Amino acid sequence: MRARKVPQEALAGLRDADWVDRSRRPYVRDGVAWVPVREGYPADGDLPERALYTGRGYHLIGEIAVLHGPAPTEAELAAIIAHCRPRGVIRVAGLAGEKRIPKIEVLSGTVGETVHREQGYTFHLNPAVVMFAQGNRTEKVRMAALVRPGERVADMFAGIGYFTVPAACSGAEVHAMELNRAAFEYLERNSIENHVEGRVRAEHGDCRNLLAGYYDRVIMGHFDAPGFLPAALAHVRRGSVLHVHSIGPAETEIRRHLQDAGRAGTITVHRVKKYAPRAWHMVQDVTIS
Known part of the structure; x- marks a missing residue:
C-alpha cells in the first residue's frame, strides 16, 4: 500500500485532500498515521498489506x-x-x-479517555462511561449527505455528538439535546474540536422539555424513539423529516402517533445493522405532508 506519513492529529484536516485513497483506511500507530495515496500522487513509502483478520468481532x-x-x-x-x-x-x-x-x-x-477519528471527524470520549454508536457509521454518513446548509435540525438524543457533528459540518444549525451529563460535556467539547460550535446549540436535559420552534429535520437516534414522537410532532411542519430509530419495524406505532397528532406523512424504512438474531436496528424516515 502506497502511503504518506503524517501526524495522527493531522488526519481530520485531510478529509477533502485530493491525494487520499478513501477506498483504504489509514494505519495509525504511536501517534503517526500512514495515509493511503491514490495513483498518480507521490508517497513516502510502501506498507505491506495487513493480514486479513478473521477472529472475534470488535x-x-x-x-x-x-x-x-x-x-x-x-x-x-x-x-x-x-x-x-x-x-x-x-x-x-x-x-x-x-x-x-x-x-x-x-x-x-x-x-479512560481516548480520541476517536472517523471519516474526518474527531470525537473525545471515555467508552467505559458513555456509549459510542460505532455500528451506525453508514447512518452517520447518510445523515451528513441528507442535511442541507441552513437546515434547522433537532438531535433529540445527541450523545457525544455522533450525529450532531456530521450534520453541523454539512451546514445545518443543530439544536443538540442530551440527558447524560458526561455525554453532554463531550458533546460540547466535540463541537469545538470539529469547529462547529457556532452551528451547535447544545442543551443538557430531557429533550421533550427542550424542543423549541419548528425544525426541518429531527434526528431521533434512540431505540425508544417512537415513544417520543408526540413531543417531536409538535415541532415539525409540512416538509419536515423525522429519522426515527427502533429495534425492528415501528411503522404501525409511527402511523398511530401521526394520526393522534392530526398529521400525515410518508414513511421510508432503512435497515442499519443486525442487532440480534431476527432483530434489526432500523430507521424510519418520516416526511410530513
Missing part, C-alpha cells in the same frame, strides 16, 4: 477495543490484542437506563 474506538456479546476466550482476546494493539479492551454487556450508561468489563490494559 470495534476499535480510539485506542480502546470494544466487544459486545459473551465474554471472549483467552485465545480470542489474545488475537484481538495482537491484531490492533489496543491500550485496553473492554466488553460492553449492555446499556443501563435512559442515560444509556455502558455496563462494562475491562478485559485487558487500561481504559
Whole structure:
C-alpha cells in the first residue's frame, strides 16, 4: 500500500485532500498515521498489506477495543490484542437506563479517555462511561449527505455528538439535546474540536422539555424513539423529516402517533445493522405532508 506519513492529529484536516485513497483506511500507530495515496500522487513509502483478520468481532474506538456479546476466550482476546494493539479492551454487556450508561468489563490494559477519528471527524470520549454508536457509521454518513446548509435540525438524543457533528459540518444549525451529563460535556467539547460550535446549540436535559420552534429535520437516534414522537410532532411542519430509530419495524406505532397528532406523512424504512438474531436496528424516515 502506497502511503504518506503524517501526524495522527493531522488526519481530520485531510478529509477533502485530493491525494487520499478513501477506498483504504489509514494505519495509525504511536501517534503517526500512514495515509493511503491514490495513483498518480507521490508517497513516502510502501506498507505491506495487513493480514486479513478473521477472529472475534470488535470495534476499535480510539485506542480502546470494544466487544459486545459473551465474554471472549483467552485465545480470542489474545488475537484481538495482537491484531490492533489496543491500550485496553473492554466488553460492553449492555446499556443501563435512559442515560444509556455502558455496563462494562475491562478485559485487558487500561481504559479512560481516548480520541476517536472517523471519516474526518474527531470525537473525545471515555467508552467505559458513555456509549459510542460505532455500528451506525453508514447512518452517520447518510445523515451528513441528507442535511442541507441552513437546515434547522433537532438531535433529540445527541450523545457525544455522533450525529450532531456530521450534520453541523454539512451546514445545518443543530439544536443538540442530551440527558447524560458526561455525554453532554463531550458533546460540547466535540463541537469545538470539529469547529462547529457556532452551528451547535447544545442543551443538557430531557429533550421533550427542550424542543423549541419548528425544525426541518429531527434526528431521533434512540431505540425508544417512537415513544417520543408526540413531543417531536409538535415541532415539525409540512416538509419536515423525522429519522426515527427502533429495534425492528415501528411503522404501525409511527402511523398511530401521526394520526393522534392530526398529521400525515410518508414513511421510508432503512435497515442499519443486525442487532440480534431476527432483530434489526432500523430507521424510519418520516416526511410530513
